[in-house]
Amino acid sequence: MSIADEKGAVKTPRHDWYQTDSAVTITFLVKTISKESLQLRCDGRTVSFWGTDSAGEIYETVIPLAHPVKDDVDVKVFGTKVNTSPMRDLLQVQMGDFGLGGIEARKTGVYKVG
DSSP, X not given: OOHHHHHOOEEOOEEEEEEOSSBEEEEEEOTTBOTTTOEEEEOSSEEEEEEEBTTXXXXXXXXXXXXXXXXXXXXXXXXXXXXXXXXXXXXXXXXXXXXXXXXXXXXXXXXXXX
């Protein structure tokens, strides 16, 4: 049983994304997220988000990526959103490969913000 199951209903945060040649930027739209509770996990092909807001609501989601990213993730927490920018693993991406959508894990990096 996960922590989320013990505390109550889990909400899926809204998110948006865009990419450049070097990074995929994902924005999770959650108001007043607690920096102490925020956890992001990047395993090369997915980005996992878990955290609670100031009212104690639990947010959790996993975003599959179509192409590999590196373990180093830039995270910025704002009042209404959380931005994360995993760097694309350019050695494993061929020209013309874009988008979200795959699922296969290779590396694991856990990021605790706070």
